[in-house]
Amino acid sequence: MGNIKGLQQFISDLRSKSSKEDQRKRINLEIVNVQKQFNSSNGISGYQRKKYILKLIYIYLTSSCNSSLFDVSSTAQSQVEKLLSSKVYSEKSVGYLTISLLNLQQEKDIIARCVQQDLQSHDQESNVLALNYIGNCTDESHLPLVEDVFQILRSATSPPLLKKKSALTMFKLCQLDPTILSNHKPWIPRILALADEPDLGLSLALLPLIDTITHYDLEQVQQLIPTFATKLNLLVCESHKVSKRYIFNGIASPWLIVKLTKLLNKILPNYNIDVHSLRILRECVSTTIHQLGAFSSTHRDAQERITANCVLFAIIALAIQLDPSKEAVKSSFDTIITLLNSRDLNTRYLALNSLISLSSLNNLQSSQKYLPKLFEILQSHQDISIRKKTLELIYALTDSANLEFVTVQLFKVSNSLDTVLKQEAANKISILAERFATDSKWFINTMFRLLSTNGVNFNESIWQRTVQIIINNEELHVYATNVIVKEYIGNKSQAFSETLIKIACIILAEYGYKITATISQDYQFDLLAKLYFYVSNHTRGMLLLSLLKLYKIDIANKRIKSKLIKVLSMEVNSINSELQQRAFEFLNLIQQLGNPQGQLLFDMLLDEMPAFTTGENPLLQRFGAPGQLPKSRNLTQQTLLPHQQQQQPEQKKEIPLTPNWQQGYYRLFEYQQGVFFENSLVKIILRIKPQGQDRSTCLYHFSILNKSSQTSLNLFLMSIVDYQTVDPPLVVNIVEIPNSVIKIGDRGSCTIQVSLRSPFLSSKQIPTLKIQFSSGGGFNGLRLKLPIFLTKFIHPSELALPVWLKHWKTMDVVDEASTIIDMKNVERDWIERFLNKIGFALVDQGSFIFSSGILNTTQEKFGTLVKVKLMEDCFELNVRVTKQGLAPLVSDYIVDFLKNV
Incomplete structure (x- = not known):
């Protein structure tokens, strides 16, 4: 504001006052003087007005006296218009400073x-002051x-400079009122056209506004991908062409690189990027990793190292969207893992985070070489967040080849882990063993360990699934029973471990008789007793049931009977109602053994547990093929005659769909987006979007929300099953797989591409979406029929009535x-809206x-006409298609929906 002596003298006087009372008197005296000058009939100069207003602003900012603040505001109001209307820049800037700091309601x-x-x-300085003021406002008074x-x-x-200021101001106004762009x-095409401007400062200022536009018109923003790729290439691969004023810590405009990559990460998914842009972006990724990888871990200057890391991690996040080759992933992995040697804690954390993301792209063939270093960090690092991230990375790198090494090492380091991390490591071992184990005994x-x-x-589900594996594998009956007795519950x-006792209860009761040659029945009974x-209760x-089953194996054993009755008699008087009733x-039951009916009931109730036939546990398929399962000994199977059993045809049992699948399935017949499925753990929202002009292909975008408030969804897998692969009418491909871990409150996404090859698609040929995940240590399985209907490949065809009739x-x-x-x-309006919504x-x-439409396939198109005749309490639906046999199929889809709404 220049050298204003009067202002400096006033500040000096205030500071020289030793008491608040003296300061208050000096302030009031100054306010009276300023009011007198403003009301003077002779008027004051622009310089004086500026000086007095600055004094009032200083009082406003430093004084705690309420009366003084009121006087300041009322005194300044009368001079605001004169300052803002001044042609002198310093006076106008003081005017804007005044209205920015003081709440001048009367002068709005x-x-x-x-x-x-x-x-x-037309004065640029005035433009800049106005834009700065609007951009810093927090109310909606300047939206007009x-x-x-x-x-x-747009000018x-x-x-x-003006374009940069106006872009940032526009962004602020759009935050205050989200309806501006809609x-x-x-305006949107004109704003996006500015992305081609060569000025890097303008690009940096424009990106937040472009990011806002993605919420209103994503497709138009996606057309700028080649432009963004070119700018990123300039900054990364051709930085020598960038002006030195944009170089910071040896990197060309690192802020712009980070913002560009974040925006590209947002607009790249579900978009078919052109080959040229893809090549440029991949080259940017490769160059950045090569140049900054070693630099960020070895450079001594902390500021330069932080800048390099910001750019490096932003580029790595972009690489994940580009689906790089295994070689590129491995090169990136080798570079980033060196950052774990960094002295900076944040750098190590971000490096681990990036490594986890990279490991989800491709299975690293040589992941074994990284594991020793990671286990060293897991065991010795003092920071809990680093150890937790390291455990996640080890989990992500584990496969069937290194499973045994990983589990052995996790057992070794578990004693050095705190309680929370120990719990997480145990859960990881359980999940990995179930996911990759091929040896049932291992x-x-x-x-057990x-x-x-x-x-x-x-x-609970962990030990229960272990029991399933044992029961469904006859070769494990003796082995598991011996191990649990000799090495665990019988080993002093x-x-x-109460969990192992639960397992022992079941397998000793079922298969204890198979090991009596080495472990007597009496010893087994005494051990459980x-x-x-x-x-716990x-x-x-x-245990009561297990003791009873052990007694059934050797009813003649009076010793076992005596001990059993003693335990049961004791529990008849138990304060626990469940134990009392069971005893x-x-x-x-024991008392009824003296008569044939009692013996039959005893044998039937305590029959050997049948094999599990559920397909929810993938290990049941790996360890226990249906032909190898032990036969159930229940009463119904025993009463079948041999020739009746031979005549039973072997039929493939159809696995039922998840309950309540129909609601979301039929909802998406009529709509293009909505809730596809929801339960207590997940909420799946589906958006169906036709792709291309021929409408023969649709993209199915799934958004999966983890609704659980207690646990992540781990090992999250989505696959297509019940799908015809030989000359299929549909080609179904998963083009984007969800993250294997969906944290609490987070969302995962999956995209499936569906192309209609042949129109002869019956409802029975619609594939099933199979979803598997682990939550809280338990496996969950969903089977949902995909809402793929012939009507999804129909688009409207406008016809005049005479042409339609012809x-x-x-x-x-x-x-x-x-x-x-x-x-x-049924109302006519409802049917009209319905036909319009389905194409x-x-x-x-x-x-x-x-009504009329075109049914699209990848090979040809078929005209489709629908006529509806309204009648009392019903209507007649007539469908005609230009291909023999198609009309009944189209009609069946529509009728099936109408009968289920």
Whole structure:
């Protein structure tokens, strides 16, 4: 503001006052003097007005006296218009400083008029002051000026500085009112055209506004990908061409690189990028990793290292969207892992985060070489966040080849982990063993060792699935029973584990008789009976049943019978109602053994557990093929005669779909987006988007929300099953796989591309979407019928009524399907809207409803006409297609939906 002596003297006087009372007196004296000068009949100069206003602003900013603040505001209001209207830059800037700091409610109309005049002025300095003021406002009072701001932004005569200021101001106004761009859609192409401007500062200022536009018109922004690729190439690969004023810490405009990559990450998914742009972006990734990888880990200057890391990690995030080759992923991985040697904690954390993302792209063939270093960090690093991320990376790098090494090492380091991390490591071992194990005995040994770990609370489903594997593999019956007795529950040196006791309850009761040659029946019974008083009531209930089953194996053993009755008699008086009832019923069963009916009931209730036939656990398929499962010994199977069993045809049991799948399935017949499925763990939203002009291909975008408030969704897999692969009518490809881990509250995404090759697609040929994930240690499986209908490949065809009638008559000899649909109180408007939503254009009609569309396949198109005749409590649906046999198929889809709405 220049050298203003009066202001400096006033500040010096205030600082020299030792008491607040003296300061208050000096302030009041100055305010009175300023008011007197402003009201002087002789007037004051612009310099004096500026000086007095600056004094008032200083008082406002430093004084705690309420009366003084009121006087400041009222005194300054009268001079604001004069300052804002001044032709002198320093005076005008003080005017803007005043209205920015003081809440001048009475002068709002005057201020708005002055600001608008400065926006429309041909003076660039006035433009800049007005734009700065609007851009820093936090209320909506200046939203009416948005058109003036846009005029500066779009003007071909505006210099780069003004365009930068107006772009940032426009972005701020769009934040205050999100409807600005939707109400001014013609502005969007003009704003996006500025992306071609060579000025890098303008590009940096423009990107936040372009990012906002993605919410309103993503497709137009995606057309700028070649432009963004060229700019990124300039900054990364041709940085020698960039002006030195944009070089920061040896990198060309690192802020612009980061913002460009973030925007590209947002607009690249689900977009078919051109080959040239893809090549440029991949070259940028390769160059950045080569140049900055070693630099960021070895450079001593902290500021330069941080800058390099920001750019490096931003480029790596972009690489994930470009689906690089395995060689590129490996090169990136080798470079980033060197950053784990960095002295900076944030650098190590970000490096681990990037490595986890990279490992999800391709299975690294040589991941074994990275593991020793990672286990060293996991065991010795002091920071818990680093250790947790390291554990996640180890988990991501594990496959069937290194599974045994990883589990052994995790067991070794588990004692050095804190409680939370120990729990997480145990869960990881469980998931990895189930995911990759191929040796059933190794799996059993690993799970037993895991479940014997102290200080870890295991999910019930973990030990239950272990029991499933044992029961479904006859070769494991003896092996698992021997191991659990000799090495765990019968081993006094082994730590106590109630979870293993639960497993022992089941397998000893079922298969203990198979090991009596080495471990007597009496010893087995005594072992479980001794454990009875060390476990919870729930496990005691299991033990009572197991003791009863052991007694059934050797009913003649009076010793076992005596001990069993003693335990049951004790629990008849238990304070726990469940144990009391169970003991009472078991005693009754034993007492009824003296008659044939009682013996039959005893044998039937305590029959050997049948094999599991559920397909939810993938290990049941790897370890126990259906032909190898032990036969169930239940009463129904035993009563079948041999020749009756041989006559039973072997049929492939159809796996049922997940309950409540129909709701989302039929909702998406009529709509292009909506909730596809929802339960307590996940919410899946599906958006169906036709691709290309021929409409023969659709993209199915799935957004998966983790609704759980307690656990991540781990090992998240989506696959297509029940899908015809030989000459299929559909070609279904998963083009984007979801992340394997969806954290609490986060979303995952998946995209499936569906192309219609042949129109002869019946509802029975629609494939199933299979979703598998682990939540809280338990595996979950969903089977959902994909909402792929012939109507999704129909687009409207506008026809005049005479033309429609001519086509209808011509197609009479080709194909027609006619159906009467019972629907009470159906309205004409509803049917018209329905036909329009599923792809048919309405034709000008009278008493009938006529509509037309084109059914698209990858090979040819078929004209499709629909006529609806309304009747009382029903209507008649007639469909004709220009291909024999297609009309019934199209009609069936429509009728099936109408009967299920």
